[in-house]
Amino acid sequence: MSEILVNEYRGGYVENVHSGHICGVDANGIRYGAGNVRHLTFLRSSGKPIQALPALVHGADEAFGLTEKETAIMAGSHRSETFHVTELESMLGKLGIDEDQLICSPTYPLNESAAYELKTAGSPKRRIYHNCSGKHLGILSLCKHKGYALSGYTDTDHPAQQEIASTLAYLASMPAEEVVTGVDGCGCPVFAIPLDRLATAYLKLARPDLIEDANVRRAVVRITGLMNSHPEMVAGTEQICTILLMDDNIVAKGGAKGVYCFGLREEGLGFALKVLDGSQEEWPLIIASILEQIGYSRRETIDRLRALAPADILNDNGVVAGRNEAVFQLKRYE
Incomplete structure (x- = not known):
């Protein structure tokens, strides 16, 4: 069963309800949850840091002389701002x-x-947008490499x-044959795994010391380090991924249709x-609530999330017309 994560209020009454599932894991297993912690979930773009790993494992970035920003955007859902297009x-x-x-279809920037x-300017759509x-x-x-x-x-x-599918299965600590495959919006395969397995993969992105394979471990260190060094390449101006990755303790990436994942290095936790x-x-409201409930010490990150998605709902005249409120309580697993 799902759990209500966020209520939207107007005139003192609930107008909209957003239900879902949350899972948090550490190296020993599930530690936090709301709803079904094993809900089968398509990764969508939250899988991009993992999809970038085989290229780095084989050294394609070095072979072609890719810069840090060019490598970081491999893991990104960019908005085709000028600095993205340049790279x-x-x-x-x-x-x-x-x-x-490129298989992805021509479009205009997000x-x-x-x-x-x-x-x-009458400029056409492009695939790199x-x-x-x-x-x-x-x-x-x-x-090519x-x-x-x-x-x-x-x-x-x-x-x-x-290689991408096997890398995901490896990081998620699950048999490759249990990974469900579909088609993503851009034409690439998209994978679905249980939420706790997805959280486990993000735990390992945040804590590569848990990865036994030295080549995969080195690739994870590189891509996640670049995501933190160049957070604007992973999303764009005033985007949640960029804001979270400004915190060097966090590895984070969201995907279409409501999926979001992040790992906390110092705490040794992965969330999906x-x-x-x-x-x-x-997302910002939910993640801010998760961080508050687990006692996350970096208040500036939580404040940036709340500034990105204020609780007050303003109408077209700038008048407060309602309120968004995270209403879930994480269950703690011992």
Whole structure:
């Protein structure tokens, strides 16, 4: 059964309800939960840091001379702001990839200002404006470096996708045959695993000392370190991933349809959550509440989350018309 995570109030009455599931794990297993801690969950873009790992394991980033920012955007859901496009165009050149070789479809940027400027100027949609293009370029860098076929790189039986799937299963500590596979919005395979397994994977992203395989461990240290060093490449201006990654104790990445994951280095905890209606607006409120409930000591991170999504709901005239409130209580597992 799911649990109500957030209520939206208007005129003193509940107008909207956002239910879902939360799981928090440490090295010994499940430690916190709300709803079904083993809810089967598609990773969507929360899987991008993991999807970037095979390229780093094989040293594709070094082979092509990718910069820190170019490598970091492999794990990102960028908004195609100018500083994103600069790195993506540079990657195309270094990899010797034609933009049309990307499977992700042409689109306009998710950043509204960037999209407005392009539309006003009559500029066309581009594949690198797609928020997943960094991920696609990362996979293509692996293909070029290893001599894999560039065509069909999003097919589930392609060697690049097979490496990604096995890496996920390894980090999640589960049999590869139990990983459910679907198709993501960008055309790549998307994987679904139980929420506690997803939290476990993020625990290991935050605590690579728990990873036995030295090559995977080194790749995790590199990609997560770059995510913290260049948080703007993982999302964009005033985005929750960017704000959380400003805290060097946190590894975090969200995905479409309400899934969000983060790991805490010092505390040795990994969290994964799913908002069942697919909403993302509640993420900052939910995560701030999680951090408060576990006694997280870095108050500035919680304050930044609450500033990103204030509890007060303002109408078009700037008048307080309602309130968002996280109403769940984490269950503690001993």
